[in-house]
Structures are given as structure tokens and as C-alpha cells.
Amino acid sequence: MLIGYEANNAMRNSGELGDYCRTLIERLSSRHIRDGYHALLFSTRMKSDWQDYFSGCSNVSTYLPVGGARLLPEAWMRYRLNPWLKSEKVKLFHGLNEELPYHISRDIKTVITYYGEGHHHGSSLLDMLLWKMRVRYAFGAADAIIAVSDEVRNQLIEQGVNSDKIVVIGTPGRPFEVTDEVVDAHFRLYKSLLGDEAENSLI
Numbered sequence: 048m049l050i051g052y053e054a055n056n057a058m059r060n061s062g063e064l065g066d067y068c069r070t071l072i073e074r075l076s077s078r079h080i081r082d083g084y085h086a087l088l089f090s091t092r093m094k095s096d097w098q099d100y101f102s103g104c105s106n107v108s109t110y111l112p113v114g115g116a117r118l119l120p121e122a123w124m125r126y127r128l129n130p131w132l133k134s135e136k137v138k139l140f141h142g143l144n145e146e147l148p149y150h151i152s153r154d155i156k157t158v159i160t161y162y163g164e165g166h167h168h169g170s171s172l173l174d175m176l177l178w179k180m181r182v183r184y185a186f187g188a189a190d191a192i193i194a195v196s197d198e199v200r201n202q203l204i205e206q207g208v209n210s211d212k213i214v215v216i217g218t219p220g221r222p223f224e225v226t227d228e229v230v231d232a233h234f235r236l237y238k239s240l241l242g243d244e245a246e247n248s249l250i
Contacts, residue, residue, distance in 0.1 A: 055086035091120035195222035
């Protein structure tokens with residue numbers, strides 16, 4: 048089960064969201080290694096603090112832009128990731144930064160995690176407007192949207208998101224705590240989206 052991740056938070060963020068994403072991926076990789084789980088982490092760059100974080104996880108691979116893509120890493124992430132996903136035979140992509148690559152292949156199932164209002168800190172008004180446009184696109188394109196709490200689920204519904212897409216995965220009162228239940232709920236969601244493909248990958 049190859050799962051691609053938009054992993055900018057995991058590779059660059061030293062705060063609460065970074066800790067949540069890193070812990071989630073690490074726990075999934077260790078808890079479900081016998082189930083065929085393998086994570087492919089795509090990031091525009093890697094902060095030196097986290098270079099060796101996943102070095103002990105044999106089923107976690109990291110990908111950064113190479114060649115000319117290093118000059119425009121954000122464009123690589125948003126517009127040029129599809130060929131990489133196809134070449135690695137990724138069947139499910141999880142946007143851990145509330146975003147998805149544009150025009151992602153319909154053959155790839157998609158998930159985003161939404162953390163709620165106030166967790167994105169833009170450097171300018173333009174940055175915030177562009178981020179809102181990208182998130183709005185992801186709301187429409189994603190096959191499933193993970194809300195980290197019931198409060199966040201309600202925020203999504205208020206923004207017009209189809210409630211059938213929303214899955215609440217989080218510990219009540221502690222939305223960024225990664226428990227065994229949270230880890231297993233993610234794995235079950237991946238399997239349900241992949242259907243027969245997931246079962247075949249576990250044989």
C-alpha cells in the first residue's frame with residue numbers, strides 16, 4: 048500500500064502541526080509495516096532538523112525537487128507532481144497541509160487533513176488569499192476530508208463542504224494527539240478508499 052503525502056509540514060514545520068504530521072507518519076509506518084504500508088513523502092524542501100527523523104523507518108521514502116524544479120519548488124509541488132506519482136505507482140495521495148496538487152490524476156484517490164481556522168499563518172494578505180483558493184480546490188477535489196475534531200467538521204460544513212466526504216479522526220479535546228486509535232483510523236480510511244486495490248497490495 049503506497050501512500051503519497053504532501054509532507055511540507057512534516058519536513059519543514061517545527062511547531063504543533065509538524066509534530067502531528069511526523070508522529071502520524073512514523074506511527075503508521077511502524078504499526079502497519081506488516082500490512083504493506085509504505086509512505087512516500089513529497090516536500091519542497093527539508094529542514095536540517097528533520098533530515099534523519101525517518102531514517103529508522105524502512106518503509107518511508109522522501110522526495111524533493113531536483114534539477115530545474117529546485118528553482119520553483121512550489122510550482123513543482125502544485126503542478127508537476129503527477130508524473131512522479133504515476134512513476135511510483137501511487138494510488139492514494141494525502142495532503143497533510145490541507146492542499147492537493149492541481150489536476151491530480153483521477154486514478155489516484157485523494158485525502159486532505161483540515162486542521163481548522165487559524166492554523167494557517169500567511170506572510171501577507173496575498174499569501175492568505177492564494178492559500179484559501181488552493182484549499183477551496185482541495186475541498187472539491189478530495190475523495191475524503193479528515194477533520195481533527197467535531198468543531199472542525201462543523202467549520203467545514205459551514206464552508207459548504209459535502210458532509211459525506213468528512214471523516215472525524217482525532218482525540219476529543221486533544222485533536223493533535225496521535226493515539227493508536229487515530230493511527231488505525233487513518234489506515235482504515237486508506238483501505239476503504241482503495242477497496243480491492245488495498246486488499247491486493249496486502250497479499
